[in-house]
Amino acid sequence: MGAVREALDALSLVDHHCHGTVAADLGRDAFEPLLTEGDAWPGVSPFDSPAGVAVRRHCAPLLDLPRHAPVEQYLARRSELGWREVQRRFLSVSGTDVFCVDTGFAPDRLTTPREVAEAAGGSAYEVVRLESVAESVRAAGIEPDAYADAFRAAALDAVRRPGVVAVKSVAAYRTGFGLDPARPSDAEVTGAARHWTARGGRLDDPVLVRHLLWTAVDLGLPLQLHTGFGDSDIRLHRADPALLTDWLHLTAGTIPVLLLHCWPYQRQAAYLAAVFEQVHLDVGLTLHHVGPARAGAVLAEALEITPFRKLLYSSDAYGVPEFFHLGALAFRQGLAELLQERVDADELSLPDALRIARWAGRDNARRVYGLPDDLPEGG
Structure with a gap:
């Protein structure tokens, strides 16, 4: 085993995007x-x-x-x-001690951030899904001309909960990213809210999705965006993060933007991370679906031009705790193979490789989300 793999195996990971697991056998x-x-x-x-x-x-x-x-x-x-023991085994062996848990999608009873942390013997923070906040506002029966203020107030209340470190949008699922990048006017938002409240359903109006993204900017927290690979509800060609280019120009200098998952657009995401200061990325979700055998290939493409302080680790584990283990294993193995190969070819020094491994597995997330500097570091 090479020195990089040994270091990664000993590193306690920060999983910057994941979900709970089904709390049932x-x-x-x-x-x-x-x-x-x-x-x-x-x-x-x-x-x-x-x-x-x-x-x-x-x-x-x-x-x-x-x-x-x-x-x-x-x-x-x-x-x-039993599910509790299965969860404990997989989360504890993942070597992850910090979890940022998206609580916005829970068709089943999922473990809470606290339960995830307890199973792993670590700590957890919450990521607020803004579409869920908006849909709760509509369900409360708000008048269309009051929607914008009501959504902003509800979003502020949500992000002020203890332990919230970021917000997330699933605009890729609802409209795709081929949106007018400009902030919508009050009149546009009211008109769109009127149509939405009349027809009901989930938030998929392009004007209201634009309003949601700009509200995220106003909230001031890091914004996670699902991009690329997802279930059959997504239209993959509309989930290419390169479609966000004009919006990223308009929001430069505001909040960190975290591009989640990215496959098969990891190269487009890498380009955005290379040219926009606020953009970061991961290839979570992808790694446990391609498995440890192909994780290095995906990470190699993601790191072709990505600045090393811009890559984060996530498992995007959902539903079954196996994916916490597989995500961490694939990340450690794939990144170690990639970095060790560059060290062996004298394209990278060993100290540099070890720094990059630590940044990607832990420190980049700590910096972006403002997590405590005194997080435990043991493996």
């Missing part, structure tokens, strides 16, 4: 859909995918099973241990 019918961003297909198991294979290879031993254990054996052992 899961049978096969409930577990399998959580392995994929796709829909369930009759006769096709999500276990027969790169993510499913990685679970059986890298997660089975943590349940006291052999590598590549059969699916039935794997699921039976999960049930035998």
Whole structure:
């Protein structure tokens, strides 16, 4: 094992974007859909995918099973241990001691940020999803001409909760990024709110999404933006972060913008991080879906031109705790292989490689989110 891998294995990670896990024991019918961003297909198991294979290879031993254990054996052992013990094992072994948890999407009962932290023996912070705030405002029956002020007040209340460090938008799902970059006028917002309150449903009006993004700027906290890969609700060509270029010009000098996931647009995201001071990125979600075997290839593309203080680690684990472990494992292995290769080729000094590893795994997130300097550093 090389020196970079040893250092990364000993580094306690900051997972700057993740979710809770389902707080219940899961049978096969409930577990399998959580392995994929796709829909369930009759006769096709999500276990027969790169993510499913990685679970059986890298997660089975943590349940006291052999590598590549059969699916039935794997699921039976999960049930035998119970969801709390399964969660504890995977989160504690991930070597992550700080979690920034998006609490805005919870169709099932998910573990809270506090429960995530307790399972890992670490600490957790909250990320507020602004679309959820807006939809709560509409559901309260607000008049259209009062929507803008009501949303701003509700968003301010949400971000003032103890432990909130960032906000997030899923504009990529709702409208895509091909939006007019300018801040909408009060009249535009009122008109759009009138149409939305009349028809109901989720927030997917382009004017109101623009208003949400500009409200995020006004809030002053880092803004996380889902980009690229997601479930079938997304239109991938509209989730290219390069479409944000004009908006990033207009918001220069305001808040940090964190581009989440990015695949297959990691190169576009890298370009934005290279030319806009406020832009940072990760390739979370992608890593546990491609698995440790391909994580290095994705990270190599993301780091072709990305400044080293701009790459962050995230797992984007959701639903099943296996993804906390797989995300961390893929990140450590992929980044270590990439950096060690450059050290061996004398393209990078070992001290520089170790600094980059620490920045990406921990310190960049601490700086962007203003996390305490005295976070524990043990592995």
